[in-house]
Amino acid sequence: MYMWRNGYAIEWAVIDDFLCIKAGFPDTPPYVLTPFGLDDSRLGGVLDKLMDYFRQHEYPFSLKGVSVEMMERLQKAKPGLFCFREDRNNCDYVYSTEDLIQLAGRKYHSKQNNINYFAKNYPYQYAVITPELIAPCMLSAREWCTAHNGCEDVGLKREYQAIIDVLANFQQLGVRGGAILLDDKVAAFTFGEQLNADMAVIHIEKGLNIRGLYQVINQEFCRQAWPDLPYVNREEDMGIEGLRRAKQSYHPVKMVKKYSAVLKERRGAQRCSE
Numbered sequence: 001m002y003m004w005r006n007g008y009a010i011e012w013a014v015i016d017d018f019l020c021i022k023a024g025f026p027d028t029p030p031y032v033l034t035p036f037g038l039d040d041s042r043l044g045g046v047l048d049k050l051m052d053y054f055r056q057h058e059y060p061f062s063l064k065g066v067s068v069e070m071m072e073r074l075q076k077a078k079p080g081l082f083c084f085r086e087d088r089n090n091c092d093y094v095y096s097t098e099d100l101i102q103l104a105g106r107k108y109h110s111k112q113n114n115i116n117y118f119a120k121n122y123p124y125q126y127a128v129i130t131p132e133l134i135a136p137c138m139l140s141a142r143e144w145c146t147a148h149n150g151c152e153d154v155g156l157k158r159e160y161q162a163i164i165d166v167l168a169n170f171q172q173l174g175v176r177g178g179a180i181l182l183d184d185k186v187a188a189f190t191f192g193e194q195l196n197a198d199m200a201v202i203h204i205e206k207g208l209n210i211r212g213l214y215q216v217i218n219q220e221f222c223r224q225a226w227p228d229l230p231y232v233n234r235e236e237d238m239g240i241e242g243l244r245r246a247k248q249s250y251h252p253v254k255m256v257k258k259y260s261a262v263l264k265e266r267r268g269a270q271r272c273s274e
Contacts, residue, residue, distance in 0.1 A: 002173060003166045003203065007158030018046045023064075031062040031260075034070045043077040051263075063261040065090065071259055082261040089239035092256035093247045094199070095232050100222040100250065103215075107251055111215050118212025122182055126220040129177030129191065134167050137179060140186040141167070144206045155238075163204055166191065175203075178221040180213065188217040192225070199231040218250075 004010060008023040009030070018037030024030030035046050054061040064087065066074065071084055103111045118124070129137060145151040145160045166173060170191075177191030188207025195201045202221070207213045222232060233256070237244040 003162040007162055015046050015049055016042045018042065020050060029059045031064045033065045034063055040073055040077060043073060047078055061263055066259040066261050068257055074261065081264060083264050084259045084261050087258045087260045090236045090258045092236055093234045093252040094254045094256060095234060095250055096253050097222055097226055097229055097232050100232055101219060103219065114212035114215045115219065118210065118216050122210065125181040126224060127179050127181055129170065129179055129189065133179055133186065134170055136186040137189045138164060138167050140189055141206060176225050178224055180217050188213050190217050190221050195233060198229060199233055200226040200229050201233040201235065
């Protein structure tokens with residue numbers, strides 16, 4: 001959440017012991033993530049206060065990032081109030097860590113071919129991101145941005161700024177990262193963190209446009225950083241066609257479904273199944 005605080009204009013407040021997070025873009029109405037708290041008997045009151053806030057500011061009320069579990073809690077707290085719609089673009093891809101390390105079998109044949117090509121033609125070194133590698137990783141991020149039209153696209157610009165922000169505060173945030181070095185230069189880098197006892201989450205993976213490089217950084221990072229965790233969450237595809245194909249090509253073992261929720265009174269109950 002920290003890395004996107006500027007790009008998504010994130011603000012937060014604690015309401016009745018629930019952490020409430022508002023996000024959005026300058027040109028679109030804001031939304032809130034589902035409130036985080038332990039006492040569901042207070043959840044209905046928290047939602048009332050959030051809806052009052054949105055009403056006072058003349059924003060349509062909307063919740064995003066709603067998990068299946070949270071959807072059930074919302075329905076219990078406010079029966080019949082919300083329409084829920086699956087947000088496919090923001091569903092998380094979860095993989096077996098062993099699959100990402102071993103890349104065994106015919107379904108990963110093309111991945112192994114790309115890795116073999118890269119290893120044969122580009123003698124490389126894998127390195128853990130340490131304070132000494134922060135500046136080279138920032139340089140690599142700038143080079144990646146330059147290669148993508150200077151990050152003129154608003155989404156790419158937000159992502160680039162988030163990457164630089166994390167790298168600048170790498171030790172304080174407690175994230176882990178890895179890099180592929182070619183001739184002592186960072187050709188690719190990645191970083192993530194442990195999400196829970198069973199799963200790591202990878203936030204960013206950037207590199208030069210070299211055949212096999214992305215397959216190598218993905219495999220090496222999982223092998224070096226997360227061998228004892230059974231699962232790796234590689235987050236969502238944001239509806240980007242190429243990114244979706246790439247994430248599907250690694251054969252996730254499950255998708256973590258996310259839903260958005262709006263008030264029925266704003267759309268009509270008959271449209272909830274859309």
